[in-house]
Amino acid sequence: MLRRTTAALAASVTALQRREGGTAPDVAVVEYPHLPEFAAQGKVEDLSGTLGPLVRDRFPEATRQLVDLGGRTWAVPRDAAPLMLMYRKERAPRTTSTRGSSSWATSSATSSACC
Structure with a gap:
């Protein structure tokens, strides 16, 4: 099992920065x-x-869009976690929405109405 820590990430960044010396990782x-x-x-x-x-x-x-820059692909996505909405149950009944909204404008209007 691989563990990703801040120290491990820093080591990867440092190794990539050494590419000119021929010691960068594959x-x-x-x-x-x-x-x-x-x-x-x-x-x-x-x-x-x-x-x-x-x-x-x-x-x-x-x-x-996270890995395609300037019309080129620079990486393979590794982690693209879904977003979740967490809310206070006692405030939720003030809205009529029972499913995800179809646009940011709708989300904004719904959140303004409930909170």
């Missing part, structure tokens, strides 16, 4: 916010020709 975990920086600096490979079709076929657009 595979590393890079969090989505850091990917553009690594791609811009040439520290990760363009995977468009090899894994781009897999990413395009198996992941939804919202997830692909």
Whole structure:
């Protein structure tokens, strides 16, 4: 079982930064916010020709946008957790919504009405 810790992530980032010395790992975990920086600096490979079709076929657009930058695929998504809404039960009855809303505008109106 692999454990990802802050120290392990820092070690991956440090290893990727050593790419010029020929000591970068073959595979590393890079969090989505850091990917553009690594791609811009040439520290990760363009995977468009090899894994781009897999990413395009198996992941939804919202997830692909995290790894596709400038029309190229720079990574394979690893974690794209769903979002959940947690609410206080005593406040929920003031709304009439029984299922997820279809737009952000509807969500905003619903949350304004209940809270």
